[in-house]
Amino acid sequence: MAATLIQPLCLGKGDMNDSRKSSDSEPTTHFGFQDVPESQKAQKVAEVFHSVAAKYDLMNDLLSGGMHRLWKRFTIELSGVRSGNRVLDIAGGTGDLTKQFARLVGPSGEVVLADINESMLKVGRDRLLDRGVAGNVKFVQADAEKLPFPDNHFDCVTIAFGLRNVTHKEDALRSMLRVLKPGGRLLVLEFSKPSSSLLSKVYDSYSFTFMPLIGKLITNDADSYRYLAESIRMHPDQDTLKAMMVEAGFERVTYHNMTGGIVALHRGIKP
Amino acid sequence: MLSAALLAGVELGLNRVLAMDSTALPRLARLHGRIIAVDCQAPAVQLFILPDGEGLRLAAQWSGAVDCRLRAPASSLLRLLASQDKSAVLHGPEVELDGDSAALLELAGILQDLELDWEYELSLWLGPVGSQLLGGHLRSRVSWTGQALGSLRLNLADYLSEEARSLVGQREADARFAELDRLKLALDRLDARIERLTHRHKPTA
Numbered sequence: 426m427a428a429t430l431i432q433p434l435c436l437g438k439g440d441m442n443d444s445r446k447s448s449d450s451e452p453t454t455h456f457g458f459q460d461v462p463e464s465q466k467a468q469k470v471a472e473v474f475h476s477v478a479a480k481y482d483l484m485n486d487l488l489s490g491g492m493h494r495l496w497k498r499f500t501i502e503l504s505g506v507r508s509g510n511r512v513l514d515i516a517g518g519t520g521d522l523t524k525q526f527a528r529l530v531g532p533s534g535e536v537v538l539a540d541i542n543e544s545m546l547k548v549g550r551d552r553l554l555d556r557g558v559a560g561n562v563k564f565v566q567a568d569a570e571k572l573p574f575p576d577n578h579f580d581c582v583t584i585a586f587g588l589r590n591v592t593h594k595e596d597a598l599r600s601m602l603r604v605l606k607p608g609g610r611l612l613v614l615e616f617s618k619p620s621s622s623l624l625s626k627v628y629d630s631y632s633f634t635f636m637p638l639i640g641k642l643i644t645n646d647a648d649s650y651r652y653l654a655e656s657i658r659m660h661p662d663q664d665t666l667k668a669m670m671v672e673a674g675f676e677r678v679t680y681h682n683m684t685g686g687i688v689a690l691h692r693g694i695k696p
Numbered sequence: 697m698l699s700a701a702l703l704a705g706v707e708l709g710l711n712r713v714l715a716m717d718s719t720a721l722p723r724l725a726r727l728h729g730r731i732i733a734v735d736c737q738a739p740a741v742q743l744f745i746l747p748d749g750e751g752l753r754l755a756a757q758w759s760g761a762v763d764c765r766l767r768a769p770a771s772s773l774l775r776l777l778a779s780q781d782k783s784a785v786l787h788g789p790e791v792e793l794d795g796d797s798a799a800l801l802e803l804a805g806i807l808q809d810l811e812l813d814w815e816y817e818l819s820l821w822l823g824p825v826g827s828q829l830l831g832g833h834l835r836s837r838v839s840w841t842g843q844a845l846g847s848l849r850l851n852l853a854d855y856l857s858e859e860a861r862s863l864v865g866q867r868e869a870d871a872r873f874a875e876l877d878r879l880k881l882a883l884d885r886l887d888a889r890i891e892r893l894t895h896r897h898k899p900t901a
Contacts, residue, residue: 495700502700502744505760508729528748531728683697 454592463592471542480644481548482519487643488636488650493586494521496688499681500583500614501525503692509533510580513604515569516540516587520549520558526581527558537574539567540587569597574604581605585614589660598673605695611675617682617689618662624685632657663689703743703754711751716812723806725749730799731758735767747803764795776804 453460485493500522506512508531514523517538526536538553540546543566550564567573569584569591582601591597601611619625632654640650661669663680666689670678675693682689714720727747734743744762746753768776768791776785782804786793793800819827857865864872 492697495697495704498700498704499697502755502757503759505758507731507760528750528753529746531748 481545482552484640484643484650487639492684492688496614496683496690497521497525497585499683500585500612500690501529503681503690504529504581504583504610504612506530506581511578512536513572513574513579513582513601514538515567515572515582515584515601516590517585518545518549518587520553522583522585523549523562524553524556524558526583527553527562530561532561535561535563537563537565537579539565539569539572541566541568570600571596572600572604576603577606578604579606579609581610581612583612583614585612586616588613588615588666589656594661595669595673598670598675602674602695607695609695611670611691611693611695613666613670613691615666615689615691616657616660617666617686620682620686624687628687663691666691699756703756707752707754710754713810713812714751716814716817717810718813720806720810721749721751723802724751727799727802730763730796731760732800732803733758733762733765734773735765736770736773737767738769745803762795764793764797764800766800767792767794777807780808 452463454463489496504512504526506526506529508529510530511534512526512530514520514526514536517523517540520538523536523538530536538546538549540549546564546566553559553562565573569587570593582605584597584601588594588597598611605611619628633651636650636654637647640653641647644650660666663682663686667678667680670691670693674696676696678691678693680689680691714724724747728749730747732745732747734745736743742756744755744758746755746758766773768788772785772788772791776782776791779785782801785791786797786801815827815831818830821827822830853863853866856863857868
């Protein structure tokens with residue numbers, strides 16, 4: 426049943442540009458397995474995250490079995506962030522990475538938690554303040570495609586589980602390149618394509634049956650978690666995302682598969 | 697991922713222990729920003745330690761620059777942890793140290809000086825009365841054991857020196873050592889005097 430829901434990934438140039446022409450003149454993009462006008466995607470994604478924001482952390486722990494903490498831990502290790510650095514955490518959500526970065530950069534550094542979604546940003550801000558993370562953290566509601574920061578400003582930019590929700594991924598990658606200092610690092614942590622076909626089948630069954638069910642039981646919202654599973658399948662695989670980062674202008678782009686390729690961490694350096 | 701999970705568990709436990717010493721975290725805060733790499737050669741394991749005011753962060757890999765790198769086999773690393781004289785271990789032939797060793801010595805010193813408030817931690821589980829009773833009992837047992845061991849040591853020394861006459865007593869040994877020191881000093885002086893006389897009466901060419 427679940428397998429019939431999965432649409433093949435289009436790996437061509439058209440998909441990398443992430444916009445297709447519909448019968449009328451407005452370009453469309455994917456929202457899960459649906460095609461929606463580009464102007465509506467951000468609104469639809471926002472609705473999903475408004476719905477899940479309150480129980481986002483609990484659901485992350487439940488659905489990943491706590492693995493998301495290890496994936497983020499690995500991201501921190503590869504960031505090479507030091508005391509006094511300036512870090513931008515895009516789609517920072519409830520602030521897991523921001524909390525760790527704030528600890529690493531210390532009082533002389535700065536971490537900016539940016540999220541396009543007001544609800545997620547509010548939950549993240551409250552959560553960090555409750556845990557005493559303040560002073561070197563700023564909260565900014567911003568669109569990843571049009572980052573409101575000066576050129577060559579950050580030592581490190583991260584986007585964890587956020588890029589697949591962005592309408593124009595190329596624009597977002599170019600925007601991240603612009604705000605990075607030369608030599609600065611971009612880290613993209615995102616769901617990807619499992620390397621084994623057996624794992625892929627198990628993962629599909631899990632994603633399309635278990636995840637919406639848990640979503641229904643805990644947040645009374647199966648649709649948002651169905652969208653999560655669908656958006657993961659529509660996201661570019663490891664090599665496609667690597668090519669997109671190279672095309673955006675990053676150098677020494679590498680990726681590391683985690684948990685059998687269910688999640689991949691891409692890293693690129695600004696020349 | 698397995699090593700990351702293991703390190704996360706160790707880090708959590710270690711930081712809970714560090715939080716039980718009121719002076720450890722402020723001292724660690726002074727090391728914020730320092731990155732210490734430990735390369736264990738046998739078995740081959742690499743560990744990065746990042747101290748800060750919240751405790752220690754342990755990482756299996758770190759892509760940034762490192763302030764201090766210690767390479768040693770596991771046996772030397774264990775000796776370094778346990779030893780009072782850490783400089784002696786660090787100067788051993790099998791130990792390699794690059795970079796700022798002060799950060800490493802400071803970190804080792806903090807770990808060695810830990811004085812953990814176990815009674816406070818116990819009180820969180822047993823309550824104030826239970827922890828007081830248990831703590832008092834344990835303290836009296838520790839004190840009794842210490843006194844018993846001290847008494848045993850004195851009695852044994854008395855027996856060996858006074859009754860069995862196998863060893864000389866401490867004062868007698870001190871007197872003999874002092875005599876030897878005086879003798880050594882007198883010999884040195886005599887040696888210097890002979891050297892001086894020989895030099896004075898040496899025929900000039």
